[in-house]
Amino acid sequence: MTLLPRTLLWRSFLLISLLMIISVAAWFQILRNYEREPRAKQLAQMVVSVVNLTRAALVTANADKRRELLMDLSEREGIRVYPAEPGDKLVPSPDTPFVHMLHAETRRQLGEDTRFAAGIGDLHGFFISFHIDDDEYWVMLPRERVERQFPWQWLGWTALALLLSLTGAWLIVSRINQPLKALAAAAADIGKGKTPVPLPESGPVEIETLARSFNQMSQDLARLDADRALILAGVSHDLRTPLARLRLSTEMSTSDEALKQGMIADIGEMDSIIGQFLDFARTQDEEPLAPTDAAALAREVVEHQLRLGHAVQANIEPVPVQALRRMGIKRLISNLVDNALAYGEKDVCVATRSEGGRLILEVLDRGPGIPPQQAERLKQPFTRLEQARSGRGGSGLGLAIVDRIARHHGGSFELLPREGGGLIARVSLPLREGAALPGS
Numbered sequence: 001m002t003l004l005p006r007t008l009l010w011r012s013f014l015l016i017s018l019l020m021i022i023s024v025a026a027w028f029q030i031l032r033n034y035e036r037e038p039r040a041k042q043l044a045q046m047v048v049s050v051v052n053l054t055r056a057a058l059v060t061a062n063a064d065k066r067r068e069l070l071m072d073l074s075e076r077e078g079i080r081v082y083p084a085e086p087g088d089k090l091v092p093s094p095d096t097p098f099v100h101m102l103h104a105e106t107r108r109q110l111g112e113d114t115r116f117a118a119g120i121g122d123l124h125g126f127f128i129s130f131h132i133d134d135d136e137y138w139v140m141l142p143r144e145r146v147e148r149q150f151p152w153q154w155l156g157w158t159a160l161a162l163l164l165s166l167t168g169a170w171l172i173v174s175r176i177n178q179p180l181k182a183l184a185a186a187a188a189d190i191g192k193g194k195t196p197v198p199l200p201e202s203g204p205v206e207i208e209t210l211a212r213s214f215n216q217m218s219q220d221l222a223r224l225d226a227d228r229a230l231i232l233a234g235v236s237h238d239l240r241t242p243l244a245r246l247r248l249s250t251e252m253s254t255s256d257e258a259l260k261q262g263m264i265a266d267i268g269e270m271d272s273i274i275g276q277f278l279d280f281a282r283t284q285d286e287e288p289l290a291p292t293d294a295a296a297l298a299r300e301v302v303e304h305q306l307r308l309g310h311a312v313q314a315n316i317e318p319v320p321v322q323a324l325r326r327m328g329i330k331r332l333i334s335n336l337v338d339n340a341l342a343y344g345e346k347d348v349c350v351a352t353r354s355e356g357g358r359l360i361l362e363v364l365d366r367g368p369g370i371p372p373q374q375a376e377r378l379k380q381p382f383t384r385l386e387q388a389r390s391g392r393g394g395s396g397l398g399l400a401i402v403d404r405i406a407r408h409h410g411g412s413f414e415l416l417p418r419e420g421g422g423l424i425a426r427v428s429l430p431l432r433e434g435a436a437l438p439g440s
Contacts, residue, residue: 012176016169024162036098043146044105051110051130054081054139059132078145082120084129084136091119179207183214194408195222292324294359294429295352301333302350310341315351319359320431324409332405335398336363336425343367344422358411359429366422375415379403402427 005011054073058081061069073079093099093116107114110130117127120138126146127138179199186196196218199211295316305312333350340348344365351362370378379399399415402425406413411429418424 007177012173013166013170016173017166020162020165020169024158028158037101040098040101041105044102044109047102047106047126047128047141047146048109050079050141051128051139054079055130055132058137078142080125080140082123082138082140084138088120090115090117090127091124093118176204176207179203179211183210186214186218190218190221191407287325287327289323290326291321292326292329293319293321294324294329294361295319297326297330298333298350298352298361301330301337305337305341311346311348312337312341313347313349315349317351317353319352319354322359322429322432324429325405328405328408332402332427333361333363335402336361336427339363339398340365340367340423340425347422354431357431359431361427361429363425364418364422366418366420369417369421369423370415372417378415379413399425 005014057069058066070081073081093103103116106128113131115129117138118124120127123140125143126141128141129136129138131137182199186199189196198215198218201208201211201215295318298316299314302312302314302316337348337350340363344367347364347366349364351360351364353360403413406427406429409429411427414426414428416424416426
């Protein structure tokens with residue numbers, strides 16, 4: 001399990017954001033290192049000047065004026081002078097490169113015997129020693145005059161610049177991501193058997209070329225599908241007329257009754273196969289969406305099979321009325337029931353229910369079933385599983401038609417093993433908002 005987001009938009013945005021943050025941090029570190037030495041020299045020069053001026057003032061001042069001088073330095077400049085004592089408890093200075101550089105530069109100008117401390121006893125500040133004759137003194141500078149305050153103002157401006165940069169990055173990445181999302185949606189429409197709206201051929205050269213190529217591919221597929229449908233429909237239509245004449249001639253024939261009935265059955269099967277060709281060639285968009293009660297359609301199919309003398313059970317629960325293609329859904333249920341009666345042998349059952357925000361249509365049988373590894377293959381046109389359901393006719397289009405109708409409604413079609421043996425043909429369609437139970 002990866003912690004990275006899955007979308008290109010967020011991955012690109014996070015990558016750009018990370019690079020920008022690293023860049024800002026690197027520039028901050030470079031600036032900090034670059035200005036460390038000049039700042040240390042400037043601060044050392046200030047400290048040296050304060051020590052020299054303090055020493056000179058103390059040396060040249062009259063003895064009775066020194067106390068006033070020290071008080072004036074403390075009040076006006078915050079500078080205090082203390083005599084050094086052998087038992088002073090010194091607080092060591094911070095161990096940082098900047099402090100080391102400051103001490104080195106100060107000792108270079110004042111002498112190697114200069115000492116530093118961050119505090120003496122309970123007093124805290126920047127302490128530096130100097131000598132008058134053989135006596136040693138400490139000059140204490142306020143900490144704020146030596147330590148640099150954190151540049152909160154500059155940090156705010158940096159954060160603002162970074163925020164504006166990230167906003168720009170988001171706009172750039174989202175602008176690139178929009179045509180890719182449109183391309184993905186159009187590809188999904190093609191997968192459902194629809195013809196998508198042409199993509200806008202604009203933007204960067206690469207995106208424009210991709211959109212143009214995709215539009216050309218979509219047009220070629222639509223033209224190929226239309227040609228295929230036209231050929232299938234034409235051939236099927238042309239074959240039905242001679243088949244009708246042949247059936248009429250056979251029924252009027254006075255030849256052997258068994259032979260006549262067999263020929264009539266063969267002609268009926270050929271007519272059924274041609275009907276499946278027409279159903280497969282038919283474009284789903286030809287029929288508009290309309291409020292449809294799928295449970296009522298399932299009951300119609302069951303009642304029709306019962307009138308034909310077929311044993312079909314019903315476990316039909318009320319389901320919300322949905323915007324569906326009525327004839328397409330009825331054709332879907334009929335194909336599943338015909339398939340179950342042809343191969344399922346017994347205990348054929350039609351069931352409907354709503355479950356987890358989806359409309360479920362199931363046709364169950366007790367036939368030999370289908371190996372799970374063959375389930376997806378049998379949804380392809382002109383495909384049959386002779387080992388499991390041998391000895392039967394058909395065109396191999398029934399399940400392909402069911403799968404196409406289900407996908408065209410945004411649903412799915414599954415072939416699942418039934419507990420106790422047999423097959424469950426399950427169609428799952430999304431329940432859209434605003435649906436209501438019939439009669440409510």
